[in-house]
Amino acid sequence: MSAPRPGPLPDVPPPPAPDPLPDPLRDPWVAPMRQALGEAARAPATGDVPVGAVVLSADGTVLGTGHNEREATGDPTAHAEVLALRAAARALQEEASRRGSPRTESGGDPGRDGGGRRTGEWRLTGCTLVVTLEPCTMCAGALVLSRVDRVVYGARDAKAGAAGSLWDVVRDRRLNHRPEVITGVLEAECAALLTTFFRDR
Ligand SMILES: [Zn+2]
Numbered sequence: 001m002s003a004p005r006p007g008p009l010p011d012v013p014p015p016p017a018p019d020p021l022p023d024p025l026r027d028p029w030v031a032p033m034r035q036a037l038g039e040a041a042r043a044p045a046t047g048d049v050p051v052g053a054v055v056l057s058a059d060g061t062v063l064g065t066g067h068n069e070r071e072a073t074g075d076p077t078a079h080a081e082v083l084a085l086r087a088a089a090r091a092l093q094e095e096a097s098r099r100g101s102p103r104t105e106s107g108g109d110p111g112r113d114g115g116g117r118r119t120g121e122w123r124l125t126g127c128t129l130v131v132t133l134e135p136c137t138m139c140a141g142a143l144v145l146s147r148v149d150r151v152v153y154g155a156r157d158a159k160a161g162a163a164g165s166l167w168d169v170v171r172d173r174r175l176n177h178r179p180e181v182i183t184g185v186l187e188a189e190c191a192a193l194l195t196t197f198f199r200d201r
Pocket of ligand 1: 136
C-alpha cells in the first residue's frame with residue numbers, strides 16, 4: 001500500500017527565530033564593542049570615517065578610548081587604535097605616578113631608571129584593544145609595540161586589514177610579541193556603520 005500524497009502545506013506562521021547560540025569566544029567582548037561603536041559614531045561629526053576603539057585592562061576597566069580624528073586634527077596617524085593606545089598608556093602612567101610605585105611587581109622593571117624612579121609606563125601588557133574595524137598596518141604595528149595581550153575587532157577590512165585579511169602583522173611569527181586575535185564581534189553592526197557613512201557622503 002502506497003503512502004498518501006502530501007497535500008498543500010497549511011498556511012502556518014514560521015516558528016520564531018531561535019536565540020543565537022552562545023559564543024564563549026565573542027560574547028565577553030560584545031559590551032566593549034558596543035562602547036567602541038559609540039566612539040565610532042562620534043567620528044562623522046568632523047567628517048572622519050567611523051572607526052572606534054576601546055582599551056581595557058585585564059580586569060575589564062576602560063583605560064582609553066579613541067575614534068578616527070584624521071580630518072579633525074589634520075594628523076594622518078590619528079587612527080582610533082593609536083589614540084586609544086595613547087590614552088590607555090597615559091592613564092596607566094598617571095595611575096603609577098599617583099601610587100608612586102611601578103605597576104608591575106617585578107623588581108627589574110626596565111621602565112625604571114638606575115635610581116628606581118619610574119621613567120615611563122608605555123607597556124599595555126594584560127590589556128585588550130577592541131576596535132570596530134580590522135586594524136591597518138600602522139595600527140597593527142602599534143598594537144605589537146604596545147604589547148597588548150589581545151586584539152578584538154568587528155568588521156574585516158579586505159582591502160587594508162593587517163590582522164588576518166591582507167596581512168597578519170599581529171601574528172607574524174618573526175615578531176617577538178603576538179597578541180591573540182578575536183574577529184567578527186558585532187561584525188554586521190560595525191560594517192553597517194561604515195557602509196552608511198560612505199553611502200551618505
Ligand atoms: Zn589604522
